[in-house]
């Protein structure tokens with residue numbers, strides 16, 4: 001494949017919060033976060049123009065989807081407001097905004113100008129950023145046979161399906177596409193435009209800058225400050241996560257507003273960030289424990305498509321917490337202890353999986369159900385509890401499972417024996433369950449993975465990039 005040497009690619013993983021939903025919103029508690037093998041890839045390329053032609057455009061595109069190209073012009077905002085973008089029309093079609101893409105460009109380009117001490121007159125060479133997401137992020141049926149511009153010659157055409165829909169119509173499976181996108185896009189821009197001495201993804205300092213910048217951009221794009229565990233998973237992969245104080249971002253003006261550029265440069269990498277990400281711990285006895293699955297155990301995800309959605313779950317749980325402070329604190333303290341105990345069981349590499357993992361997960365589930373009952377929120381709804389119990393009790397190789405993250409009706413995370421026979425049994429069981437109970441429960445291909453953001457080789461994108 002002939003691609004210019006200035007082409008760079010990075011990928012960031014999806015997430016699952018196995019334990020610590022709601023608790024992780026509060027810095028007193030932590031979340032047990034796993035990265036997933038489903039990744040969002042971003043490939044950054046210079047746009048070569050013919051001699052004499054001046055272009056100042058940045059193009060982002062998701063060629064797996066219809067009408068998914070976003071073109072931007074940019075200029076320096078007055079009053080140190082950083083880089084401001086103007087979305088340009090593509091052909092005759094109406095402008096369709098992508099706030100996550102646009103905000104990430106504004107944050108990353110402003111940081112590049114402000115923190116790398118480039119001249120304010122600095123012009124970014126025109127670039128094209130191609131986004132390729134692993135299929136499991138979306139459950140819209142895709143045509144495995146449709147291909148990009150050149151004929152299929154590698155597995156990249158199966159790995160990155162072409163969806164017959166616009167991005168906004170694709171059904172998301174909840175693996176954290178926006179956090180992985182913001183993280184991978186930020187990493188691609190910093191790697192593309194900055195010299196390695198100023199930004200290197202392979203160093204702790206580089207990942208720190210990426211984390212802070214991606215958290216800030218993701219919060220701005222979604223219009224709220226969540227716990228940020230999804231961005232932490234995208235940057236660091238599997239970890240025990242303690243959130244940053246929301247006050248870290250409180251003084252940041254809106255992108256493009258006066259003072260935004262120096263405020264962002266001052267914020268990213270500053271000591272005000274109190275995030276804690278622990279991937280490996282040393283115990284008093286000198287042993288090391290790691291946030292991961294034990295050997296022979298896989299973390300698998302199910303997409304439950306039953307059309308039922310619960311909005312405002314976080315609001316309602318936090319209302320209960322305020323209204324019943326003493327009881328909720330006692331419950332959360334005990335749940336935190338059980339979540340940590342689960343993390344310790346998973347990180348130990350000895351012992352019998354069924355007899356250790358199952359009770360540790362069951363202990364967590366019990367308190368999650370109690371929190372759901374107390375707050376009136378279906379965190380582990382009865383239908384999900386019944387499915388989890390049935391999988392655990394009837395399918396050989398399924399140790400246990402949880403309703404991850406905020407809980408609710410649309411996903412399950414399972415801890416299972418990592419072999420093909422178990423996978424076949426789970427698929428057969430879920431097909432039967434879906435037929436008998438109505439709805440559709442599907443095992444996704446995705447698995448838990450410990451690694452966070454990383455540089456990628458270009459071969460795997462053959463056919464998608466010119």
Ligand SMILES: Nc1ncnc2c1ncn2[C@@H]1O[C@H](COP(=O)(O)OP(=O)(O)OP(=O)(O)O)[C@@H](O)[C@H]1O
Pocket residue numbers: 062098099100101131132133167168172173174175176177178179181230
């Ligand atoms: N392949 C993609 N290309 C470009 N933008 C994308 C892509 N995938 C996701 N996005 C952006 O992320 C948004 C979806 O973010 P949202 O937070 O709603 O979902 P999510 O992160 O997948 O959900 P969850 O947090 O429940 O896992 C899309 O509207 C789009 O702006």
Ligand SMILES: C[C@@](O)(CCOP(=O)(O)O)CC(=O)O
Pocket residue numbers: 016017020021022023024025174226227228229314404405406407
């Ligand atoms: C409820 C909460 O703790 C987890 C939400 O996780 P998910 O989006 O359901 O994977 C919210 C948060 O951490 O931002």
